[in-house]
Amino acid sequence: MTLPFVVFFVCALLAVLGALTLILAREPIHSALSLILVMVSLAVLYLLLGAEFIAAVQIIVYAGAIMVLFVFVIMLLNAGVEERTDYSQLAKYAGLALGIFLLLALAHWMAHSLIGQQIANGVGASNASVSTRELSAQLFQKYLFPFEATSILILIAILGALVLAKKDE
Amino acid sequence: MSIVPISYYLVLSAILFGLGIIAFVFKRNIITIFMAIELMLNAVNLAFVAFARAHNQLDGLVFVFFVIVVAASEAAVGLAIVITVYQNRQTLNIDRINLLKF
Numbered sequence: 001m002t003l004p005f006v007v008f009f010v011c012a013l014l015a016v017l018g019a020l021t022l023i024l025a026r027e028p029i030h031s032a033l034s035l036i037l038v039m040v041s042l043a044v045l046y047l048l049l050g051a052e053f054i055a056a057v058q059i060i061v062y063a064g065a066i067m068v069l070f071v072f073v074i075m076l077l078n079a080g081v082e083e084r085t086d087y088s089q090l091a092k093y094a095g096l097a098l099g100i101f102l103l104l105a106l107a108h109w110m111a112h113s114l115i116g117q118q119i120a121n122g123v124g125a126s127n128a129s130v131s132t133r134e135l136s137a138q139l140f141q142k143y144l145f146p147f148e149a150t151s152i153l154i155l156i157a158i159l160g161a162l163v164l165a166k167k168d169e
Numbered sequence: 170m171s172i173v174p175i176s177y178y179l180v181l182s183a184i185l186f187g188l189g190i191i192a193f194v195f196k197r198n199i200i201t202i203f204m205a206i207e208l209m210l211n212a213v214n215l216a217f218v219a220f221a222r223a224h225n226q227l228d229g230l231v232f233v234f235f236v237i238v239v240a241a242s243e244a245a246v247g248l249a250i251v252i253t254v255y256q257n258r259q260t261l262n263i264d265r266i267n268l269l270k271f
Contacts, residue, residue: 008173012181019188019208023195028261031201035208038185042211045181048173049222054233058214061237066207066244073248074200077255082198083262095194099187106183110176138227139234150238157242164249 007048011041028079032070039063053132178219185212199254199261203247210240 014037021034039062046055139147189209196202214233221229251261258266 004173008177012177015181016184016188019185019192022201022204022208023188023192028198028200028204031196031198031204035204038208039211042215045178045215046218049178049218051218051221051230051233054214054218054230057234057237061241062207062211066241069244069248070200070204073251077200077252077261079198079200079261082196082201092195095191098194099191102190103183103187106187107180110179110183135227135230138231142228143231143235146235150235154238154242157245161245161249164246165252 004048007044011044011048014038014041015045026081028074028082029071032067032074035070036063036067039067053135175219175223179216182212182216182219185209185215197262197264199251199263199266200248202263203244203251207240207244210236 018034018037018041022031022038025031025034039058043055043058043063046058186209189205189212192205192208193202196205214236217229217233217236221227254266255261260266
């Protein structure tokens with residue numbers, strides 16, 4: 001076991017544990033904190049994959065901004081223990097069956113399709129990290145129009161949030 | 170220094186996505202359901218980064234960037250909707266928010 005494998009398995013274990021805690025926790029604040037654990041361990045995995053800029057953005061935007069927003073809303077609405085209503089027994093069994101089916105289907109795809117076999121052989125995996133300079137060149141040349149469109153999207157999202165959250169007169 | 174195969178990342182991504190779906194269907198709190206959506210988006214992002222590494226192309230990383238931007242605006246608008254629903258109904262349980270249900 002070399003160092004990258006150890007780092008990968010520790011972070012993968014933390015991510016899966018965090019996701020399980022998100023499901024099992026009754027208090028929404030516990031779910032939010034375990035989701036932050038998932039996001040931080042995914043950021044470490046991005047570093048392991050050599051995507052430094054994405055790792056930084058993951059920490060700053062996801063674990064920082066978005067999750068603070070979630071925690072803030074949980075505190076604001078004083079969300080307590082989730083109440084268990086048993087209106088929809090169907091949803092429970094359908095959800096479990098759907099999740100297991102998805103896992104099996106993906107595992108089958110990985111094992112049998114051509115691209116899955118290429119992936120399993122680790123085709124083209126290199127260790128060099130992607131420089132932020134190359135990434136920004138892509139972002140501001142090839143993807144300039146979508147990048148500008150996201151600024152309009154964020155502006156509309158801010159306006160929408162303001163309109164929705166303001167008090168009615 | 171050996172490298173972790175891409176397939177390991179994809180398996181982890183699939184597990185996280187499946188757990189996200191299970192959380193989405195199991196949880197009754199509307200905020201926790203939003204968090205399940207964020208978990209699924211994170212799983213997809215991991216797959217994007219892993220494939221970008223496998224094919225040595227930067228496009229996957231740019232897509233992750235856009236996914237994060239859209240997730241941020243979705244969280245802002247969605248949580249504003251949650252606040253509005255709570256002001257009108259005084260509950261966060263989706264089983265009790267059933268006005269539109271036939």
